[in-house]
Amino acid sequence: MALSQVAGRLIGVRQHVVDPGGGGAHRVPHPVEAVVVGGGIAGMSAAVVLAERGVRVTVLEAAPTLGGRLGAWPQELADGVQANEHGFHAFFRQYYNWRSILRRVDPELRFLRPVPGYPILSADWPTEEFGRLPPAPPANLLALLLRSPSLRLADLRAMDRDAALPLLTYDPVRTYAEFDGATADELLDSLRLPDRARAMLFEVFSHSFFNHEAEMSAAEMIAQFHFYLLGNPEGLAFDCPDEDYGTAIWQPLAGHVERHGGRVRTGVAATRLDRSPAGWRVSAADGSAYPAGHVVLAVDPPALAALVTASPVLAGAAPELVAAMPAFGTPGPPYAVARYWCDGDVDAGRAVFSGVSRQPTLDSVTLYHRLENESRRWAERTGGSVLELHAYACEPGVPAEELAERMRAELVALWPEAARLRVRELRARVEAQAPAFTPGGHAGRPGVRTDADGLYLAGDGIRTDFPSALMERSAATGIVAANHILRAEGGAAEPVRSIRPRGLLARR
């Protein structure tokens, strides 16, 4: 254990138990049917827990492959088939619930490899390196303040320290009551930081949640600072799979669910919910129908709104859910992901993953040929490289190829040698499925339990009363949904864990 972790532990920076689980039978004592709509992290986490407890669970996934925004699929290229993915993902070490699901298929998590470094690049300012901070607070914060090239002593003196205090006093109720009405932009303005520090240390953060700081709730930004930097003992260190997500995660997890008696149906889109003698009936686009006592809707926000609108029974059965949908179903800004198979490589010293600050479009760069085995083999065979560029909150209405071109030009401004790369193949997509975290949105954000019996929600837009975000929130809400079902049916619940529940300086 690092020294900062030992010190942090003394002040409660450690893993906390949200729900100890247990309390029922190893397997549900009578037949229970459940349908999970959506085969991403949230849906598959729910399905894993339910199937292990003997619930007859069916997962319906609309796409031909599992994984949703962490999906992977075979991509035809001129020189053969390569796995392509929905985009690079950092598996942070405080993702306790997601990692516990992944341990079902790899108990030592050997497929996750540490990614050294976490640089933030800028065309105007020196590189910020998050990867070299001590893992746990308060040492990581002190090191950041002392070592960061983006912050000088004079900046700290000029900063409004009272305005910065909320970053250290995160509280799951008070923070939202006080700051959900403000934007992250307003919070950052109030700190009176120089532009350099604001761009390099803060804006990069809001973009990672697929939101512009001008459109993101200040409370959500404080919550995410707590979750990623100021409240967990693992810090900003992360790992990544060394194989594509289909091979490393989805095929093994589907096999696990099926071995426990569950069914996983891909290419089957749920179209509506109705009441049935069993409780619910989920109808699908292929004409099939699935009666079940419990339903977990684990789809992205726009898909949830569409499914709720297409299910008239919910107007009477779940009026609060219906009322929450117009706002919840409106996603954050579009994001773009472009993968380039190139002739030539960038400099050997470039980091596997880099965040990017203040470029108009580009938000991150990943060198896949230094990360995943298949890309590595392709690069060795061809002498080339496999790059992926992301834009997390981009201008609406711009075609994917145009965004890919802009991102490549912006990369050249940061890494001049990238101008020499010749792109052999490009696959670019632009989508809008991420939840929006708009100011004032917290009160109306749906939680796992809906106002209808036997109907639950899971996903990264769903509210939790413990710190969580992104992949970890999807897994945690999936497990919480499964636990509601298990407790209702006499099965033992799954433990749920999180980080320190409040900020280091939060009042009790």
Ligand SMILES: Cc1cc2nc3c(=O)[nH]c(=O)nc-3n(C[C@H](O)[C@H](O)[C@H](O)COP(=O)(O)OP(=O)(O)OC[C@H]3O[C@@H](n4cnc5c(N)ncnc54)[C@H](O)[C@@H]3O)c2cc1C
């Ligand atoms: C480019 C990119 C990079 C990211 N990087 C990170 C990162 O580094 N770290 C991190 O923690 N998170 C990251 N995320 C966020 C992460 O991907 C999401 O938080 C997570 O995957 C969401 O999982 P989910 O199960 O909640 O939703 P989804 O993955 O959206 O899954 C929902 C599933 O429901 C299916 N579906 C929709 N409608 C229906 C229907 N009617 N019937 C049946 N199925 C349906 C969809 O096809 C989909 O498979 C990133 C996301 C993107 C896009």
